[in-house]
Structures are given as structure tokens and as C-alpha cells.
Amino acid sequence: MSEQRLLLVDGMAILFRAYFATSFGGSVRKTSAGVPVNAVHGFVRYFMDAINTFNPTHVVCCWDMGSTTFRTEQYDGYKANRPSAPEDLIPQFDLVKEVVASFDVPNIGIAGYEADDCIGTLAAALKDQAQIFVVTGDHDMLQLVDDRVSVAIMKKGIGNYMVYTPESLMEERQLTPVQIIDMKGLMGDTADNYPGVKGIGEKTAHKLIQEHGSIDGLLANLEAVSKTIRAKIEADLDMLHLSRELATIRCDVPVSAELEGCSWSYKRESVLLKFEELEFKSLVSLIG
Template structure:
């Protein structure tokens, strides 16, 4: 961990200690679940109940989830989920995320079961067909930033575009309890970018994970340099004459894809999510959670809710 990151984490802890207002934790459920699955399937060995139900991802999910709750001390919690592979982005670009492999067989039955676990904590599960979890997170973060300081928990760096003075993005790093905590100041310190410029960089360089190309031949280093110099994609396009012939030719050849990639990278923050803020209050019914843990044979996790 860098010195700057250590200082930022310390600053965040001090701010939270002195903060008497609400704190809303928005959890990227699928990001946690996939991370937990692969972290808890050593050598192909998958934790199962005595009846053979795979629960390794849920087990790890609970550990990640509770670590974040203990660390950030939320007053309100919501868990957001993807609702299938077809979204408005696949309508815009057929190849969007088309390179993603199918979910591992042992993970599939855990998709619905993990939501039952989340419900046992009294935490709302939110997902809207046609949108991604990122869009639900962005919508709720913007909607409730005046009701609470918002903490977004994920491993997805696309969410850094949401950062502002009331929205902090917490990126999970390797190892449980290891986080990079992004405020506008730390994002600028680490990447020399503003939240809006995160979108512009992705528009230029594309995203191999989400399978959209950006401008062919422009990688992260060049995209970052262009945005730092000209401020935005629009700034780059307004200064094409000052670019090298090679870079200009690449941009002009892929102009339509540049605009589309920038649009695909942008989190939609006006999703029709229906959620009463008070319904997300963190108030655990221990007996309810214990019952679900007993069903899944999570005896070793009982101490997390004592």
C-alpha cells in the first residue's frame, strides 16, 4: 500500500469517527460474489453443505460483507445486483460483454441463495432488468448523497466516475480487509484524473473486460496523456490539428466508436429504482441471520454477528 493511500485511509477513519450523520453502504453484490467464489475454490475444491449445495461463494461473500460493515460502520446498507446479461448497453453495442464466459456451474445455484442471505440481514436487494448493478449504484448514490455520506463497495474501477465530496468509492484489493479508498483528492493524487475524466479515458482506450474497443491503437497510456492534456474527449476532438498525424488518423478512423465507447463507459444514474431510504437502515435481527447460517452450515461465521 502506498504512503498516500495509507494517509487517505487514516483520514477517512478520522472523518468517520467524527461523523454523526448517516452513512450509506452500497454493495456491488456480483463483484463480491465472484471474487469470493474464486478465492474460495482452491484447486477446484468447493465448500458444500451436507446435502451437496455449493456455498463457497456465499461463505466468502459474508466475510467480505461483514468486514466492510465493521470497517465503515454504515447506518444504512443496500446490495445491488446485475439482472442478466441483456441490458440497454447490449442494445447499443451487440458485442458488449460478449466475451464473458458462462458462470461456473457451482456458482449458478448461489446467485439466488446469496440474496436470501442478504435479506436475512434485513438488507434490500436491488436490481432492475435492462440495467447493470453499476447503474443502480450510481442512481442510489446520487439520489441519497444528501441523506448520507455514501460508500460504494466494489472491485470495479468504472465506479470511480461516481466519486465526489459525498460519495466515496471503496475498491477491494487482494486480501480481505484491504481497500483503496477513493475520494476526489485521492483519485487526483493517484491517477491525475477527475471522476468525469475516468469516463473519457475509457472512451478512448476502450475496455477489454467489457469488450468495447474505444479507438483502435490507443492504449491506456496514450488515452491518459490525451485527457490530461486536453481535459476531455471533446477537448481532444477540438484540438485534432495539434495531434500527431498518427494519433489523429486513429481517432478520425474510429470517431463513431469513440463516441459509443464513451457512452458505454458512462454509468446511468437515473434508473427507475424504487427504494425507501428508511428501509435500508442497518438493524440486524440476529436470530434471523443465525437461522440462515444454520441452514447453510456456516457455524464458523456465527461470531461475526454476535
């Protein structure tokens, strides 16, 4: 039997990317009834490209379910810098899940956790049964890379991916997947709005993790680092530990999927009906 290949899609990452790639000109694609569909239209193009690129036998799409998660409970500022979603994107959140469902692909998400956590959990649970490919724009996911899990970071334009394995991650960044978490703990993450250790940026964080292997190795060996860096770390110890925790993708959240339930095989008619309803004529050729 040939190898099973499971594609885990970071739905929100692709939907937002599709929205901003098609709305910068100021005009947003709408149906004749006036329903905005630009992000969903773009999502289908990215989604089908990922299918054609990674040729999966199974597919699951994971979603964020609202902005309140265990991370916002741990730290008020978490993602607090994010503007609210554009008005004409909001109705597309439900529409895109209907389109995914028309392909018979499970939509998975759970309140209190992020899509990353769902992806991490499913990857951990299913990697013994299938080779896993995660499609996302989010570099945090690189911590999930292992011999059975590849992370494909979407680059500009459709069809461009940087696919990370433990080897290519080491080659490009001289880091192991677990060191990605410790880097974030030290330098923080401006996109997710947690600070790490004040005054420690990416270069210093990288150097410290290279020299000491991990945050724990660094803390056990603080007398070996320069006085200034030591002072910064000692002043921000609590935030260092909290930032590391915020950066860690949880792989034990209460979601599950059986491999059999997510086979990539759809009924063309049900997809066509959905495309017709959303007036996606130009996309019909994508579904053969």
C-alpha cells in the same frame, strides 16, 4: 444527530471474488445436502468486513439481473468475451440474496441495467441525506466519486481497500471522476469488451485527456495532435462515441430506496436460521 453513512455494496463483484478466492483448489464448499455454498460463505465474510470497516448506518446491496442490458443492445460485443458463470456458482445467486435479506438489507437490481447503474442512481438520489461508500472491485465506479461519495476498491485478501475521494483520485491518477469515462472512451475496456479507438492504449489516452481535458476538448482541437493519433481518432469516431457511452454509469435508472428502509439493524435470529440452513457455523461469531 450524527452523520448518516450509507454503504452501497456491489453484490456480484463480491460474490464472484468470493467464488474464485475459494474454488481455485478445485474443491468447493457444499452443505451436507450437496448444495454449493463457497461463494455465499466468502461473500458473508467480505460483507461483514465492509460493515466493520465503514461502520454504516444504512446498507443496500445491488445486483446485475442477467446479462442482457441496454449496453448489449447498443453494442453486440459488450461483455461477449465473458465466460458463462461456473456451474456451481449458479445456484448461489439466489442463496446469496436470501442471506442478504436475512440481514434486513434490501437487494436492488433491475432487468436491462447493471448493478453499477443502480449504485450510481442510488448514490445520486441519497447523497444529500447520507455520506455514501461504494464497495466494489470495479474501477469503472471511480467516475461516481465526489465530495459525498467515496468508492472503496477491494484489494487482494479480506480487509484491504483503496478508498477513493476526489483528492486521492487526483493524486493517484491525475484524473477527475468524469475524466475516467473519457479515458475509457479512448482506450476501450478489455474486461467489458469494447474497443475504444484502435491503437490508443492507456498511456496515450491519459496524455490526451490530460492535455485536452476531455474527449470533446480533444475533438475540438484535433489539428493540435500528431498526424498518426489524429488519423486513428478520425477512423474510429463512431466507436469512440459509443465506447464513451458504454463506459458511462447511468444515474437515472428506475430504482429507488428510502433511507429509512435500509437501516443497518438486523434480527440475529433470522440470520442464525439462514446460517444454520447453510451450515455456516464458523460465521456465527461474525454476527455478535
